[in-house]
Amino acid sequence: MTAQLLDGKALAQRMQAELAQQVKVLQANHKRPPGLAVLMVGDNPASAAYVRNKERACTIVGIASYGKHFPADATQAELEQTIHELNQDDRVDGILVQLPLPAHLDSVALLNQIDPDKDADGLHPYNLGRLVRGEPGLRSCTPAGVMRLLEEYQIDLSGKQAVVIGRSLLVGKPIALLLLEADATVTIAHSRSHDLGAIARSADILIAAVGRQGLITPEMVKPGAVVVDVGINRITDATGKSRLVGDVDFEAVQPVAGYLTPVPGGVGAMTVTMLLHNTIWSYSQKFAGSVRLNSGT
Structure with a gap:
């Protein structure tokens, strides 16, 4: 017996093509693309590679990318201020803090500053609570x-x-x-x-x-x-x-x-695709009568 491979790469490519079509329909109705902001701190090579992959995937499906790269010595206050600004930015539907962060930063406190409705990674306590209760919402x-x-x-x-x-x-x-x-x-x-x-x-x-x-x-x-x-x-x-x-x-x-x-x-390819899915789902919730996407679960 040889195990059948679960091909996440092929499924991710197909899903991204489907998401690109959904974005075209949504953007035609709402006059702007969905927006995703990825915050990265420092120069961790693995993190930089992940962020590049996410930005490329955003381009494929038509999501506007509002990435912000901070130096390794960025302060907690600087990052919190940026998150608050992104929470208020109507162009941004999803916010993600790329982990891991430098040791001097409190990642949990930063994640908790993200508007739960823009929590593209599904890690805010509000969204985890929805998961525990079995309610629709953003999933990790x-x-x-x-x-x-x-x-x-x-x-x-x-x-x-x-x-x-x-x-x-x-x-x-x-x-x-x-x-x-x-x-x-x-x-x-x-x-x-x-x-x-x-x-x-x-x-x-x-x-x-x-x-x-x-x-x-x-x-x-x-x-x-x-x-x-x-x-x-x-x-x-x-x-x-x-x-x-x-x-x-x-x-x-x-x-x-x-x-x-x-x-x-x-699984890695699916993680990026579900990030795109979450961003588009958040975008769709903002507009009355918009095309509704399921929660990915």
């Missing part, structure tokens, strides 16, 4: 992307045993809530869980979201399980060439799993 991009990918491949979650390894606010907790909403039985495991291998082997749906290369080995995977690799780790080989790998030992797990996401080409 990576978890929403995972759910959309599972939906695309018609993977039935109802009644299945799902194990999420990782308990971050960015991925682990919201994906667990989304899986619960889809009627899965959910276990959250983490660094202090006893016998992680046994917990993982119980999963029909295994989500790895830790950020540790090769964490998931074939002995931890139930034969035929759906394995979703959210981890992104940059490694350098003996020749000095760098590449991205996930939390799953891909080559070793592929003969065991039923479905498997590659890294890159899996």
